[in-house]
Amino acid sequence: MAPTLKDVAALAGVSIKTVSNVVNGYGFVKAENRRRVEEALQATGYRPNVGARNLRRGRTGCIAMIVPELGVPYFGELVSLVITAAADRDWTVLIEQTQGVREREREALSALGPHIVDGAILSPEALTADDLTAGDPGVPFVILGEHWLPASADRVAIDNVAAARAAVSHLAGLGRRRIAAIGTNPARGTAALRLRGYREALAEAGLEYREELVAPAAKYHRRDGAQAMADLLDLPQPPDAVFCFNDLLAMGALRTAADRGLWVPDDVAVAGFDNIEEAAYAHPRLTTVAPDKQAIAETAVELLRARTGGGDGPEPRDVVAPFRLEVRGSTRPRGPMSGPRP
Template sequence: MSVKTNKAKASATASISAVAEHAGVSIATVSRVLNGTKAVNADTRARVEAAVGALGYRANALARSLMRGETRLLLVLVPDFANPYFAEIVKGVESVTRENGYGLVIAEASQTLSRDSAALDSLYNRMADGVISLARFADLKPLLQEIPDLPWVACSEFVDDSDVPSVSIDHRQAAIDAVQYLLNRGHQRIALLSASEDYRWARQRHAGYEFALRRANIPIEPQLVRVARGTDYVHGMDAAGALLAMEQPPTAVFAVADTLAIGAIKAFRRVGRRVPEDVAVMGFDDIPVAQVFEPALTTIAQPVRELGAAAAQLLLKRLAGGASESLTLDHALIVRASA
């Protein structure tokens, strides 16, 4: 029994050098057979494969990848783990990368971009083959300049003057559609709950809001525009509270994120304002909770998982040496009970 146990331990820890010695070839030849990087004659290949079988050798996948100059890992930069919108995008990314043999490392964007970040070190050391970024792209420009050959793809957030491919919807047109729906329902005083306009999508949605009002000959009232401190539910509650304090509060609210819209509804309820009877609320994103929240949220639906899947496909195409062009996916207006 002891002899068999020792052999089992030996085979479990067999090294590539042991395989080479057993087969009577060099380590480089074993590597060529295992990785298929160069042609090896049939007799040599058979000896190596026999040695692998006899010793029970299992090549380390990460080591093989590093020998080929890749890790089979992709980094996804997420601005806010608490926001279900980003979680749905990551699910879309994972659906593609899993099928193609890639693993994901999910990192919080602001921490990753800080100078003492371990995730940032991994980028400099090329421990990730590429990056899918959901973060504000302006924050990434210095990093893109320092690591120019690392493949990047932007998802939802992007900048016009960058050669980094992106996948997104037409945020401006989607906002126009949302506000036009409220106008068609007879609303004249429509408020905007916006997010930090460091995000390009937030600026585009704000621009769409203003365009729709001007097209309807309704003057822009700055006091009806509130920029939330973040996109969590509580920030929607806080921003909506400021609207409630107005002498002439709005009859409708367009929020640039479902989380802000749901927070606003909670704030309105606390002071006895009914939705949609007293104030209509329109969201944006169509996160899973939007259809089960009461009242169910009227919103702009982004094809969230499709955005993530498309971003992953763009990145894999870049990694394969192909050219990647930016994509714009379709959005949809989902009418429910809140507006």
């Protein structure tokens, strides 16, 4: 039979309560007793019943993370960081993807109950304010990203307007004058914010906003970026720089530029958004907005932990995570240092 707390206590020569305190990480145990208990735990191979322990504490030991697409590297990387942060707080993470479809987001939220998870972290694309009430009021949640939703829950996001403005200002500072944007999509709240930052940067640089230089994207995948870039390059006056609303769109844009025989960045500079791992290995290496994903994950999990401590807690908090512009080869200045054409 599996060893019990009583077995460990007998071997260590201490009380069952002392063994329980050590197993549960409580600090009020003498150093010598803790050492003896830890040795007895190793000798007996005792493993705590996590489910029973969580039940006694009134928690499940699990949280949910709801994202649009795990196949989009930004979300995959963010999920990995959340799993690590949650593990440090003795949580297991259940993952759900919604494809950004409102009904699937509603279903994922409404399926959560306090008997399933202690809380949830969600990155919605289509939820409305009314949809948020579909969730069980006993399950706290944290929203990732800037959204049109009312501040009824804690949120963590970067300043998308400022981030987009920084990227486009960088392109304008290189002397680019026909700066295009790829990624407008009325179904995505962040797209509107990044478009706003794009327009503000153009205005600050004294450049005219031109509708023909703004390309929509149904999805934020490589093929969408490739098609949008093709449409832009077919214009009578094609762009000399492109700001893409995520890195996958930028990867597609780079592919199309290469297929057309264009040299990046001399013929057209390309910048992205998200700083996924692939961006550092593109050819040329991609300039991109780099959200602090580590800070986003850590903050989201910590906000959730605070909400599961009992009581109503403070008013919903809105945390702005930092970002930086990672300047790489895809936006080098024109000139002799740009390197030879292939």
